[in-house]
Amino acid sequence: MLIYLQTLPTEPERRSFEALYLRYRGLMLSVARRFLPEPQDAEDAVHQAFLSILKNFHKISGIDCPETRAFVVIIVERKALDILRSRQKTVPLAEMEPGVDIPMPGDGSLADALAKLPVRYRQVLLLRFAYGYTTRELAKEFGMTQSSVQKLIWRAKEALEKQYAEGGAEG
Amino acid sequence: MKLTDQQLEQAAKQVINALGSAPFAEEEQTVSPAFEEQMARLLKQRKRRKWLKRIACSAASVLLLLVIGGGLLLTFDLEAQAIAGAWYRSVSAERHTYRFTEDRRGQPLPDYEATWIPEGYRYTKTTRFKNTTRVGYRKESRYERYITPMGFEYFWISDQVTMLVHVGDYGGHTITEQPVTVNGNTAYLYEDINRWNNTRNYDLVWIDREAGLVFRLGTSLSAEETIAVAESIRPVK
Numbered sequence: 001m002l003i004y005l006q007t008l009p010t011e012p013e014r015r016s017f018e019a020l021y022l023r024y025r026g027l028m029l030s031v032a033r034r035f036l037p038e039p040q041d042a043e044d045a046v047h048q049a050f051l052s053i054l055k056n057f058h059k060i061s062g063i064d065c066p067e068t069r070a071f072v073v074i075i076v077e078r079k080a081l082d083i084l085r086s087r088q089k090t091v092p093l094a095e096m097e098p099g100v101d102i103p104m105p106g107d108g109s110l111a112d113a114l115a116k117l118p119v120r121y122r123q124v125l126l127l128r129f130a131y132g133y134t135t136r137e138l139a140k141e142f143g144m145t146q147s148s149v150q151k152l153i154w155r156a157k158e159a160l161e162k163q164y165a166e167g168g169a170e171g
Numbered sequence: 172m173k174l175t176d177q178q179l180e181q182a183a184k185q186v187i188n189a190l191g192s193a194p195f196a197e198e199e200q201t202v203s204p205a206f207e208e209q210m211a212r213l214l215k216q217r218k219r220r221k222w223l224k225r226i227a228c229s230a231a232s233v234l235l236l237l238v239i240g241g242g243l244l245l246t247f248d249l250e251a252q253a254i255a256g257a258w259y260r261s262v263s264a265e266r267h268t269y270r271f272t273e274d275r276r277g278q279p280l281p282d283y284e285a286t287w288i289p290e291g292y293r294y295t296k297t298t299r300f301k302n303t304t305r306v307g308y309r310k311e312s313r314y315e316r317y318i319t320p321m322g323f324e325y326f327w328i329s330d331q332v333t334m335l336v337h338v339g340d341y342g343g344h345t346i347t348e349q350p351v352t353v354n355g356n357t358a359y360l361y362e363d364i365n366r367w368n369n370t371r372n373y374d375l376v377w378i379d380r381e382a383g384l385v386f387r388l389g390t391s392l393s394a395e396e397t398i399a400v401a402e403s404i405r406p407v408k
Contacts, residue, residue: 030195044265051335066191073190102190110178111185122186129176129183161174 017054019063020072027069028076031100035080045083049076052141059131071131073100078123078141099123113164121156128153257328257380265341267348267359269334269376275383276327280304283325287403289396292321302326323388323404328378334385336361336376343367351394353377353386353401360394373397382406 028049032042052075053060060068077099099119104112114125127133127141138149260269282297288308295307305324326332338346338361345364352358358377364370375388375397386404390397 027195066188068191070187070191073193073195100190100195101193102186103193104186104189109185110174110182111189114179114182115186115189125179126183126186129179130187157174157179160179161172164174165172 016060016063017057020053020060020068021050023063024069024072028072031073031076032080034100035077035084041083042080045076045080048079048082052079055140056131056133056137059133067130070126074123074126075141077119081119082143108167110160110164113160113167116163116167117156117159120152121159124149124152125156125160258378258385265337265339267336267338269336271328271330271332271378271385273383274327274329274331276302276329276331280325280327280384281382282407283323283404284407285323285400285403286405288321288400289392292319295320302329302332319391321388321390321392321400323386323401325384325386328380328383328385332385334376334387336374351375351398353398354379356380358398358401360397362394375401377401 025046028046029042032045032049033039036042036045049072053072060071062068081099099122102115104115106112114122117125124138124142127138133141135146135149135153138144138153139146142149142152144152257273258269258271260267280299280303282304283306284294285306285308288294289310291310292308293310295309298305298307303324303326305322307320307322309321310319336346336348336359337344338348343366345366346361348359348361350357351360353375356377356379358375361374361376363372363374365372370391372389372391373394375390376386378385386401388397388401388404390400392400
């Protein structure tokens, strides 16, 4: 859609949003700059990420908690990779794109396998299963149709099952 | 093996906890001192200046536009100008942001209709959302089995709303803007060309300050017809 309206939440929520911004802008810029060396690109990713967070602000339970910190990292990572993709002349396979490193114990658990998934698969599964994104919300976030999102989730699950089986075999 | 949703939720939460406490090496990196100063000044100004307070408090995304990137504050100062007393806009290469300095909410939205629509179009329905009313029209071709929708929506001027318009190259579209007038009111016409199928659509935004309403009309007509439809929009008698 060319235009979207953004009705802002209540005054306490607005204050929370401002607190979130102040708390995480440095982190978000850091994450964005991992993918986007140009400061303006990184700031643009942060801006887009904040707009996305604003739309999904109801998914945030508190400002200073690991869930929110992880959430802002996932969203800004997504936006940064979108910008990176738009800047590159050749479009890499989404599955091949590197994401931020997640320190996991490496014990061959399902969580371990999930953390090692290609970034797009990892993002869609985390947003779906940790933050309760609906297919419709994911479609908006990823700029895809709902049926494409369903296919993406299916492929991500398949990759996770494979990764988990291989990890278990290694372990 | 097939994974259950419960297994996936559990694994996802473990990953979130790990990611949420991951030590990002550059986490201490912050924006420049000048940027911080701008932010502090902005917050102080919110207490002193009513209009700025309204904008900054009510539109968090506007706050972001102001504080992200040193140049954007300048952009706001130079380019965000009162358009018709009740709305402001800031312009960047990628988006236009409209904000409103009044709050005219308080009553249910009145019904509006387009008193002129191009031949072949017919009214379909009015959808009343909590804060917005949307009025739809469509043109159907029996032979081509092709439906061309058209519609307008409106809402009360409110400092609780931010309206963003993506411009430039966005998601396979090229969007450009030109100022026009609708019944003497300042308006902005956005031409949206879909580069994949080379179709062209228009979005027209304007406010009717007397009525206290913001309007947006979306069509695939010509620019002239789009403005003509907009100028024909009247309260339903």
